[in-house]
Amino acid sequence: xxxxxxxxxxxxxxxxxxxxxxxxxxxxxxxxxxxxxxxxxxxxxxxxxxxxxxxxxxxxxxxxxxxxxxxxxxxxxxxxxxxxxxxxxxxxxxxxxxxxxxxxxxxxxxxxxxxxx
Amino acid sequence: xxxxxxxxxxxxxxxxxxxxxxxxxxxxxxxxxxxxxxxxxxxxxxxxxxxxxxxxxxxxxxxxxxxxxxxxxxxxxxxxxxxxxxxxxxxxxxxxxxxxxxxxxxxxxxxxxxxxx
Numbered sequence: 701x702x703x704x705x706x707x708x709x710x711x712x713x714x715x716x717x718x719x720x721x722x723x724x725x726x727x728x729x730x731x732x733x734x735x736x737x738x739x740x741x742x743x744x745x746x747x748x749x750x751x752x753x754x755x756x757x758x759x760x761x762x763x764x765x766x767x768x769x770x771x772x773x774x775x776x777x778x779x780x781x782x783x784x785x786x787x788x789x790x791x792x793x794x795x796x797x798x799x800x801x802x803x804x805x806x807x808x809x810x811x812x813x814x815x816x817x
Numbered sequence: 818x819x820x821x822x823x824x825x826x827x828x829x830x831x832x833x834x835x836x837x838x839x840x841x842x843x844x845x846x847x848x849x850x851x852x853x854x855x856x857x858x859x860x861x862x863x864x865x866x867x868x869x870x871x872x873x874x875x876x877x878x879x880x881x882x883x884x885x886x887x888x889x890x891x892x893x894x895x896x897x898x899x900x901x902x903x904x905x906x907x908x909x910x911x912x913x914x915x916x917x918x919x920x921x922x923x924x925x926x927x928x929x930x931x932x933x934x
Contacts, residue, residue: 701889701910702903703896706879727901728877734903736927737854739877760845760856762823762879762923772818779820784844786819786851793818806879808925810853 702732706741714742714750721748721797727806738811744768744795744803752794757810759793761785766803769796819849823858831859831867838865838914844923855928861885861912861920869911874927876910878902883920886913 706727714722725741728734744750744766752771767780771794772787778798779785785805787793797803823844831839842858845851861867861883869888884897888911889904895915896902902922904910914920 701887701891701894701905701908702901703887703894704901706899706901709901727879728903732903733905734875734877736875737877737925739879739901739925758851758853760851760854760925762844762856764881770818770820774818777818777820782823784819784821784823784826784856786845786849788818788850791818808854808856808877 702728709741711741711743716751718751718753718794719749721745722750730811734811736811737808739806739808741806742795742804744797746797746800746802748803749796750794752792754790754792756789758789759785759787760808761787762806764804764806766797766801767799768803769798770794771796819845826858828858828860833868835868835870835911836866838862839867847928851928853928854925856923856925858923859912859921861914863914863917863919865920866913867911869909871907871909873906875906876902876904877925878904879923881921881923883914883918884916885920886915887911888913 709725826842
């Protein structure tokens with residue numbers, strides 16, 4: 701069993717094209733022997749955003765701090781801490797920090813995947 | 818895309834033998850079309866606990882509020898809000914609330930599974 705604080709995980713810039721001001725921590729991933737799905741932590745600066753894209757796997761998200769807007773195929777969806785977001789496979793999506801404080805959320809994806817996504 | 822607050826999800830008692838004072842919400846599950854893994858929310862009263870058991874699938878956990886002890890095969894592991902816990906498949910585990918406030922955490926499992934676990 702692993703028990704480890706969020707902050708003790710290494711944090712790196714999200715390098716994907718279309719992202720700005722976003723950093724990621726792999727909380728539970730391949731190095732933990734997690735073979736089915738991975739838990740990542742994202743921190744987005746005020747005004748920052750993740751890429752506007754889609755892919756063939758889903759996202760399961762819990763918003764921990766801050767607020768923002770999710771650009772979805774059904775329009776803009778505001779969200780804030782305590783909200784749960786499910787993005788089905790293949791749906792276009794983007795997460796923008798519209799607040800004045802950091803936006804923090806966890807986002808889980810099936811494994812194996814390119815962990816930078 | 819689904820965007821929905823934790824609190825707006827139905828909360829039910831955990832009925833499993835060996836649990837006491839624990840309630841669960843299915844945040845992202847079969848009804849959302851989540852085919853790979855499910856996100857559940859647990860709230861455990863002070864003094865309460867989840868079953869001491871094991872099973873052939875892993876847990877990926879993020880502690881949201883409160884504090885407790887995880888009984889693991891390596892001994893008791895204290896934890897608190899902001900901690901990430903990975904329980905590999907087949908490892909014995911139990912989560913006890915050792916604080917004076919509710920213990921709240923999310924726990925993800927592969928799908929399909931008996932969602933009461």
